Amino acid sequence: MGMRTVDLKGPCMAPIELYVDGTIIAPMNPRDVGDEWQWVKVQYVDYFTLSGNGVFDGQGAIAWQQNDCGTNVNCARTPINFGFNFMKHAVVRIITSKDSKNFNVNELGCQNFTFDGFKVIAPGNSLNTDGIHLGRSNGVRILNTDIAVGDDCISIDDGSVNTHIYNVKCGPGHGISVGSLGKYTTEAPVEGLILKKVTLTNTDNGLRIKSCLVLLELLLSLIFIMKTLP
Numbered sequence: 001m002g003m004r005t006v007d008l009k010g011p012c013m014a015p016i017e018l019y020v021d022g023t024i025i026a027p028m029n030p031r032d033v034g035d036e037w038q039w040v041k042v043q044y045v046d047y048f049t050l051s052g053n054g055v056f057d058g059q060g061a062i063a064w065q066q067n068d069c070g071t072n073v074n075c076a077r078t079p080i081n082f083g084f085n086f087m088k089h090a091v092v093r094i095i096t097s098k099d100s101k102n103f104n105v106n107e108l109g110c111q112n113f114t115f116d117g118f119k120v121i122a123p124g125n126s127l128n129t130d131g132i133h134l135g136r137s138n139g140v141r142i143l144n145t146d147i148a149v150g151d152d153c154i155s156i157d158d159g160s161v162n163t164h165i166y167n168v169k170c171g172p173g174h175g176i177s178v179g180s181l182g183k184y185t186t187e188a189p190v191e192g193l194i195l196k197k198v199t200l201t202n203t204d205n206g207l208r209i210k211s212c213l214v215l216l217e218l219l220l221s222l223i224f225i226m227k228t229l230p
Contacts, residue, residue: 001025005036005079008045015047020054020095028059030066030078030101038083038106046088055096056081060126063101064150067127078102084110093117100129104149107134114141124172124202126150131173134160136188142168152177153203159188164196171201179210 002025008016024040027033039058042048058081069075081100084090086109094117097104104120107113115132122129131147134140135157146169147153153170155177156163170176176198178190200206 002027005033005038006040007036008042010043010045012045015049016045017049017051020050020052020056023055023057026056026058026079026081026101028062030063030076033079033101037077037079037102039079039081039100041083041085042087042090043083043085044087045090048087048090049093050095051091051093053094055098057098058100058104060099060101060122060129064126064129069128080104080106082106084108084113086110088112090114091116095119096121097131098122099126102128103130103133105130105132105134107132107137107140110134110137110140112139113137114143115145116141116143118142118145120145120147120149120153122149124148124150130155131170133157134163136160138162140164141166145169147171147173149173153200155179156190156193157181158190160190160193162192164194165198166195167197168195169199169201171199171203173203175200175203175205176207177205177210178208181209181211 063078078101080103081097082105084107088111090113096119098121120131129149130151131153133155136159138161141164144167153173
């Protein structure tokens with residue numbers, strides 16, 4: 001089923017569960033998505049669940065070919081598959097994000113948000129297709145998740161606190177990244193990052209810190225516990 005942009009905006013009076021058991025397809029041409037830069041956007045909604053066996057196909061091939069952001073600071077912005085903004089007590093369970101034109105997920109300002117059985121698929125040469133990007137969120141859990149993309153599997157931006165990553169497979173991609181950090185004085189620290197049972201295959205990096213600060217200064221604000229499979 002083809003679908004243009006969706007914006008589900010609260011506040012809502014009761015919990016909402018959206019069950020998808022099919023394939024939802026974005027317009028192939030980035031210009032046909034409209035002015036929105038988040039294809040499926042949910043914001044200011046508490047106790048939200050997205051579940052089922054559904055696939056959200058961003059049809060990103062044309063957007064990747066047109067992407068010149070590496071050389072053009074005024075490049076056109078292309079839409080990401082999911083935007084989750086300012087939400088509390090939310091779950092995304094057994095859903096697939098496929099071939100996003102840009103990031104697959106951008107999460108901002110959320111509390112107690114869980115990805116469980118989530119799957120992200122994009123070719124290894126697809127540009128800027130980060131799996132899950134999060135910032136200024138508290139209590140994000142990424143569990144039992146497989147991410148294969150052309151950029152960071154998971155990227156963790158400033159203000160992210162108590163992020164738990166458990167039983168995640170990453171690759172191909174750039175690995176798992178913290179940052180970039182330290183460019184702006186208004187940035188909040190990253191704290192309480194825990195990784196357990198993480199497998200990285202055919203990635204450019206493992207876990208890396210991207211920072212404009214002295215590494216020692218950043219490490220004072222981070223707690224890492226990482227266990228990998230033997």
